[in-house]
Amino acid sequence: xxxxxxxxxxxxxxxxxxxxxxxxxxxxxxxxxxxxxxxxxxxxxxxxxxxxxxxxxxxxxxxxxxxxxxxxxxxxxxxxxxxxxxxxxxxxxxxxxxxxxxxxxxxxxxxxxxxxxxxxxxxxxxxxxxxxxxxxxxxxxxxxxxxxxxxxxxxxxxxxxxxxxxxxxxxxxxxxxxxxxxxxxxxxxxx
Numbered sequence: 472x473x474x475x476x477x478x479x480x481x482x483x484x485x486x487x488x489x490x491x492x493x494x495x496x497x498x499x500x501x502x503x504x505x506x507x508x509x510x511x512x513x514x515x516x517x518x519x520x521x522x523x524x525x526x527x528x529x530x531x532x533x534x535x536x537x538x539x540x541x542x543x544x545x546x547x548x549x550x551x552x553x554x555x556x557x558x559x560x561x562x563x564x565x566x567x568x569x570x571x572x573x574x575x576x577x578x579x580x581x582x583x584x585x586x587x588x589x590x591x592x593x594x595x596x597x598x599x600x601x602x603x604x605x606x607x608x609x610x611x612x613x614x615x616x617x618x619x620x621x622x623x624x625x626x627x628x629x630x631x632x633x634x635x636x637x638x639x640x641x642x643x644x645x646x647x648x649x650x651x652x653x654x655x656x657x658x659x660x661x662x
């Protein structure tokens with residue numbers, strides 16, 4: 472069976488949270504990224520963390536840290552790009568650092584759809600909303616992503632609209648994709 476590299480996307484500036492590093496913000500006494508690692512690591516064969524600041528704090532969690540090679544905090548696609556470049560395996564799964572309750576069966580369900588549909592990329596969906604940073608893709612999409620980024624593209628769904636994509640419903644777990652973007656949201660999850 473093809474092995475999977477997982478990439479946690481923690482490379483943003485946390486603008487909506489006052490410019491703090493979201494992955495390192497405490498939730499119930501532990502950094503948010505630790506919650507993500509505990510749910511995601513068992514689902515993959517290799518785990519990488521894409522971060523652009525506080526690299527030592529992320530590295531202390533025991534996984535290799537890979538900063539963007541595209542400058543200027545170019546968004547999640549820059550992290551996906553670096554993950555695809557560094558991945559040891561042919562399949563690459565990505566999740567954000569600010570979704571501490573992500574599904575524990577995310578990768579197996581995305582992989583089932585990717586393989587059965589012979590798709591290039593599988594993306595999670597709940598109700599009418601897709602969650603583009605929760606995806607599993609083939610390493611072969613790297614060339615198209617590189618070209619998209621070099622042309623100035625930054626929106627993840629604009630990039631993958633040109634690929635053979637399958638959406639995977641997670642309507643049984645809609646809250647698993649809650650991401651924490653603000654101090655108020657973080658406080659609400661503390662309760």
